[in-house]
Amino acid sequence: MARHIAVCLSFDFDAISIWVGPMRAQSPSAISRGEFGKVGTHRLLEVLQRHQVPATWFIPGHTIDTFPDLVKRIADAGHEIGHHGYCHENPTSVPVEEERRILERGIACIQRITGKAPLGYRSPAWDLSPASVSLLLEYGFLYDSSLMADDFTPYYCRVGDLARTDGPYVFGREVDLVELPVDWSLDDWPYFGLHWPARHVGLRSPEEVYRIWSADFDFLYQRLGEGVFTLTMHPQVIGRGHRLLMLERLIEYMKSHEGVTFKTMGDVATEWKLAHPLERKEEAQG
Numbered sequence: 001m002a003r004h005i006a007v008c009l010s011f012d013f014d015a016i017s018i019w020v021g022p023m024r025a026q027s028p029s030a031i032s033r034g035e036f037g038k039v040g041t042h043r044l045l046e047v048l049q050r051h052q053v054p055a056t057w058f059i060p061g062h063t064i065d066t067f068p069d070l071v072k073r074i075a076d077a078g079h080e081i082g083h084h085g086y087c088h089e090n091p092t093s094v095p096v097e098e099e100r101r102i103l104e105r106g107i108a109c110i111q112r113i114t115g116k117a118p119l120g121y122r123s124p125a126w127d128l129s130p131a132s133v134s135l136l137l138e139y140g141f142l143y144d145s146s147l148m149a150d151d152f153t154p155y156y157c158r159v160g161d162l163a164r165t166d167g168p169y170v171f172g173r174e175v176d177l178v179e180l181p182v183d184w185s186l187d188d189w190p191y192f193g194l195h196w197p198a199r200h201v202g203l204r205s206p207e208e209v210y211r212i213w214s215a216d217f218d219f220l221y222q223r224l225g226e227g228v229f230t231l232t233m234h235p236q237v238i239g240r241g242h243r244l245l246m247l248e249r250l251i252e253y254m255k256s257h258e259g260v261t262f263k264t265m266g267d268v269a270t271e272w273k274l275a276h277p278l279e280r281k282e283e284a285q286g
C-alpha cells in the first residue's frame with residue numbers, strides 16, 4: 001500500500017518561562033537550565049537546516065521577549081511559530097479573563113516577530129480549561145495540539161462535553177478547530193527531565209527513547225500507512241549532545257522511508273481540514 005505519513009517535529013521553546021513561571025524558581029542555577037534552551041535552539045536550527053526539514057516551534061511570549069533575535073532567526077528559517085502562553089501559564093489555573101489576556105498577549109508577541117497571528121496553539125502543560133476551545137475559535141486559531149484522544153489521526157475539538165459519574169460521559173459538539181494530538185510518550189521531557197527534590201528523575205538513555213519513538217513510527221508506517229507523527233521536544237532537553245545525535249538518527253531513519261514528508265503543523269492542519277470539512281462530517285453523522 002502507498003504510504004502518506006507527515007512527520008511534525010515540534011519544539012516547545014519554554015526557555016526561562018517554565019522555571020520562573022509555574023516552577024516559581026528564584027535560583028540562578030534553576031533559571032540557567034531554561035537559559036540553556038538558547039544553546040539547544042542554535043543547535044536545533046543547524047540540524048534542521050542540514051536535514052532540510054521544517055519544524056513547528058511553540059514559543060511563550062516571555063521567551064519571545066527575552067530572546068527576540070533568536071526567535072526571529074527561527075521564523076526567518078521558515079519554521080512555524082505557534083502560541084504557548086505568555087509565561088507558560090496553565091489555562092486551568094487562571095480565571096477565564098486572565099486566560100483571554102494571556103492569549104492576546106502571546107498573539108501580539110508572535111505578530112511582532114512574524115507579522116501574522118499564529119495558526120496553532122499548544123497549551124502549557126497540555127491542559128485546557130473549559131473555556132479554552134471557545135477562546136481559540138474566537139481568536140481564529142486553525143488548530144490546537146494539546147489533547148490525546150487519538151495518536152496519529154487529527155480530529156475536531158469539541159465544546160459542551162459533560163463529565164458525569166452517575167451516567168455515561170456525554171460528548172459535546174465538534175467545532176472548527178483541528179486537533180493534532182500529542183502524547184507524553186512522544187515527549188522528551190518525561191524521559192530526560194530531572195526535578196529536585198527527586199519528584200521526577202528521567203535521564204534515560206537516548207538508545208531506549210530511540211527504540212520507543214522509532215517503534216511508534218514503525219507502527220504508523222507499517223500498520224496504518226497514513227497519519228501524522230508528532231514529536232514534542234524542548235530545546236533545553238533535546239539540545240544536549242547525546243540526545244541531539246539520537247534525534248538526528250531518527251530523522252534520517254524516518255526520511256529513508258518512501259511516502260514520508262516532514263511538514264509544519266499548520267500545513268498538516270490546513271490539508272487535513274480541506275480533506276475532512278466539518279460540515280460534511282456532520283451531515284454524514286446525521
Ligand SMILES: [Zn+2]
Nearest residue numbers: 012014124125
Ligand atoms: Zn512548554
